[in-house]
Amino acid sequence: MKKFNPPASLHAAKVESITRRHFLGKATKSFGAAALAGLLTDNGLFGAAHASSMEDAVLAAGTHFAPKAKRIIYLHMAGSPPHHDLLDYKPLLNERAGEVAPQDCYAQRSAFVKPNAKVLGSPFAFEPVGGNGLHVSELLPHFKTIVDDVCVVRSLYTDQFNHAPAQLMLYTGHMLQGRPSMGSWLTYGLGSENSDLPAFTVLVSGGKKPAAGNAAWGSGFLPTVHAGVQCRSEGDPVLYASNPPGMDRAGRERTIDAINRLNAMQAQEFGDPETLTRIEQYELAFRMQVSVPEVMDISKEDPETLALYGAQPGATSFANNCLLARRLSEAGTRFVQLFDWGWDVHGTNPGDDLMNQLPMKCRETDRPVAALIKDLKRRGLLDETLVIWSGEFGRTVMNEARNGSTYLGRDHHPACFTVFMAGGGCNAGAVVGATDEWGAHVAEDPIHVHDLQATVLALMGIDHERLTYRFQGRDYRLTDVHGNVKPQLMA
Numbered sequence: 001m002k003k004f005n006p007p008a009s010l011h012a013a014k015v016e017s018i019t020r021r022h023f024l025g026k027a028t029k030s031f032g033a034a035a036l037a038g039l040l041t042d043n044g045l046f047g048a049a050h051a052s053s054m055e056d057a058v059l060a061a062g063t064h065f066a067p068k069a070k071r072i073i074y075l076h077m078a079g080s081p082p083h084h085d086l087l088d089y090k091p092l093l094n095e096r097a098g099e100v101a102p103q104d105c106y107a108q109r110s111a112f113v114k115p116n117a118k119v120l121g122s123p124f125a126f127e128p129v130g131g132n133g134l135h136v137s138e139l140l141p142h143f144k145t146i147v148d149d150v151c152v153v154r155s156l157y158t159d160q161f162n163h164a165p166a167q168l169m170l171y172t173g174h175m176l177q178g179r180p181s182m183g184s185w186l187t188y189g190l191g192s193e194n195s196d197l198p199a200f201t202v203l204v205s206g207g208k209k210p211a212a213g214n215a216a217w218g219s220g221f222l223p224t225v226h227a228g229v230q231c232r233s234e235g236d237p238v239l240y241a242s243n244p245p246g247m248d249r250a251g252r253e254r255t256i257d258a259i260n261r262l263n264a265m266q267a268q269e270f271g272d273p274e275t276l277t278r279i280e281q282y283e284l285a286f287r288m289q290v291s292v293p294e295v296m297d298i299s300k301e302d303p304e305t306l307a308l309y310g311a312q313p314g315a316t317s318f319a320n321n322c323l324l325a326r327r328l329s330e331a332g333t334r335f336v337q338l339f340d341w342g343w344d345v346h347g348t349n350p351g352d353d354l355m356n357q358l359p360m361k362c363r364e365t366d367r368p369v370a371a372l373i374k375d376l377k378r379r380g381l382l383d384e385t386l387v388i389w390s391g392e393f394g395r396t397v398m399n400e401a402r403n404g405s406t407y408l409g410r411d412h413h414p415a416c417f418t419v420f421m422a423g424g425g426c427n428a429g430a431v432v433g434a435t436d437e438w439g440a441h442v443a444e445d446p447i448h449v450h451d452l453q454a455t456v457l458a459l460m461g462i463d464h465e466r467l468t469y470r471f472q473g474r475d476y477r478l479t480d481v482h483g484n485v486k487p488q489l490m491a
Helices: 012-026 031-042 091-095 163-172 182-190 213-217 249-270 273-295 303-309 318-331 357-378 449-459
Strands: 071-078 126-129 134-137 150-157 200-205 229-231 335-341 385-390 417-422 442-444 469-471 474-476
Touching: 071 163, 071 182, 071 318, 071 357, 150 442, 150 449, 163 182, 163 213, 163 449, 182 200, 182 335, 182 449, 200 318, 213 335, 273 318, 303 318, 303 357, 318 335, 318 357, 335 357, 357 385, 385 449
Parallel strands: 071 335, 071 385, 200 229, 200 335
Antiparallel strands: 126 134, 150 417, 385 417, 469 474
């Protein structure tokens, strides 16, 4: 499809003045009121969003400094894994299991755990592995084979103790909906490496979306072309992108050309920046009809690679999504975000029991995560692809025992949690930060989620304080007014 080129007068930098001229031309009130409205529009108080400066915000031609990574794959274990049972070994919990937990084991706020809750020792064995001697749970046998390729960070903390606000804080920098997500900021700043694919793609497993829903990959006040595109590993890869019955590809192209001419006329008259975004989205959807099915077809992979991930063509699984993440990244997608629900181990029933649910989730994810890192490495892609694994917060030292439940489980705990990173300029083989002897609070190298965001942007060559977007009268950024780059996470 030949790319539609709108008139030069429709470039985003000019639409605000078009909007003002349209307002003055159509206004029936006094010119004083019109002039005031024009001044307010300048400041974005009517919601006319625009970049604060081309140099600082639009980085498609380059970056603020030399990037270490070109693209990101973010693996989110939605519900949040218990760090005590996987990568933050605390023998004291087993020594004091069944005792009433000290008050300093509690976070400032918790969701369900009650006072006088009892210490829960980990029921899983740990062993030291790798060059750094990291103690790793028996639940992660495949992770043990890549431990020297990852940077384990045991000192993350957040401000939020419930799933949706914590997920929003992690991805958008704010606990409420309406802010752009990390992938949207990156595609806004850097664009895509492949114009035939979405720059920001989302894959979901585990039976349902994360608690934050589509807002976890929304574009907020950025143009909607920067929102994440959810793809599926079963059926049509992207909903509604295929032609309806009776419509062939040539007919679809003629339809889109006609629609885009109408959109261009509307943009010329009204100057709405979102109309330009709509033109881009129609064109991308048309190109995706060919490009997306090709890259999403994992049956083209050799049997060895399918076996490495434990992937099965046509299935819906986290393993398939990890393989798709590699294929999308290899094809030039800037940000691939995987969500896998099922990690909210409260211990209220067999479906969220520490003894049943957690081992099951580890069996589903441990192998494909290790396979993804190994596969990227053998293809020469790991050095330029940053892989991040995390939940949205940690879990408690105590057994929750909600309503007297006899199942084992841990409540939400924002004061500390563990993530790991691989590739893309991270400090491979390092263990950064530490929690106290209970695993309840950060004792060394505290790293807030805003610090993680700032560091991720730095690895992509972006100064988090300079990637901004003016909206409602001020410049916004992913890290809001916070965040410091943490060099200990970087090679």
